[in-house]
C-alpha cells in the first residue's frame with residue numbers, strides 16, 4: 001500500500017512539473033505589448049501614417065522577431081487606422097502583406113498595426129536601386145503577382161484605391177505583396193462602386209476619370225491605377241518619369257489650382273502617358289487596356305493574369 005501511495009505521489013508531482021512548464025493560459029498571439037516593441041528604424045511614411053521596423057522581443061534577449069509597425073502621425077486619424085486593421089486582418093493571400101496583430105495597450109487613440117516585415121521595402125525604393133539585376137521577366141512576374149493579389153481583393157469585394165509602386169512591398173527578387181490598405185473600401189454586394197464623401201489627399205495621378213469627376217470607385221478604377229503602377233514598374237520607378245512629373249511636363253507647370261481640371265481635361269481628350277523607353281509594345285498594349293476611358297471597357301484582373309502568364313512562358 002505505501003508503495004502504491006508513493007508511486008501515486010510521484011505521478012502527481014510529475015503532473016505538477018508538467019503543468020508548470022506549460023503556460024497557465026495560451027496568450028493571444030495577435031496581442032502585442034508596447035513595452036516589448038523596440039524601434040530599430042523608420043521604414044517609410046505617407047500622408048497619414050508612419051511605418052517603423054521594430055524588434056518584438058518579449059524575452060528581452062534579442063531573440064525576438066522583426067515586425068513592421070504602422071502608427072499614425074496624428075492621433076485624430078485613429079479611426080482610419082482601425083478601419084485599415086479591420087480590412088487587412090481578413091485578407092489571406094500570398095501577394096498581400098500579412099497581418100500579425102495590434103498593439104493597443106497605451107490607450108484608445110494610440111493603436112498600432114503590426115505586420116510582417118518585408119526587408120526590401122517598396123518597389124519605389126527597390127527598382128531604382130536594383131535596376132541592373134532586374135530583367136523584363138522579373139518585372140512581368142511582379143505585375144502578375146500584383147494582379148493575383150488584386151483579383152483576390154476584388155473577390156472579397158474590396159477596392160484598394162491606392163494602388164501604386166510605393167504601396168507594393170518586396171519580399172525578395174521573386175515575390176512582391178500589396179500593402180497599404182489605408183484607403184481600401186468594402187463595396188456592398190448590391191453595389192458596384194464606392195462613393196467618396198470626404199475629399200482627402202487623393203493620389204490623383206493614379207486615378208481614373210470616373211474617380212476624379214464623379215468620385216466613384218469601381219473595381220475597374222483599381223485596374224486603371226494598376227495601369228499606372230505597371231507604367232511605374234516598366235520605368236523602374238525613375239523619379240524623372242514618375243506619373244506626376246510626366247503629366248506636369250506635358251501640360252506645363254504653374255497652373256496652381258487649375259492642375260486638377262487640366263488633368264481631367266487631358267484624360268477626357270484621350271491624353272495618356274507615353275510608352276516608357278524600356279517597355280515592349282506588347283506590355284504597353286496591356287497598360288493601354290487598363291486606361292480605357294469608360295470603366296466597363298477596361299480589361300479586368302482575370303484577363304491580365306492570363307496575358308502575363310502568357311508573356312512569361
Ligand code: ADP
Pocket residue numbers: 043044045046047048049050051068070097115116117118119121122166167169179180181182
Ligand atoms: P501610408 O499609409 O502612410 O502611405 P504605407 O503602409 O504605405 O503607409 O507605408 C509607408 C512606407 O513604409 C511604404 O511605402 C514602404 O516603403 C514602408 N513599409 C510599409 N509597410 C512595410 C512592411 N511591412 N515592410 C517593409 N516596409 C514597409
Ligand code: MG
Pocket residue numbers: 046166167180
Ligand atoms: Mg502608402
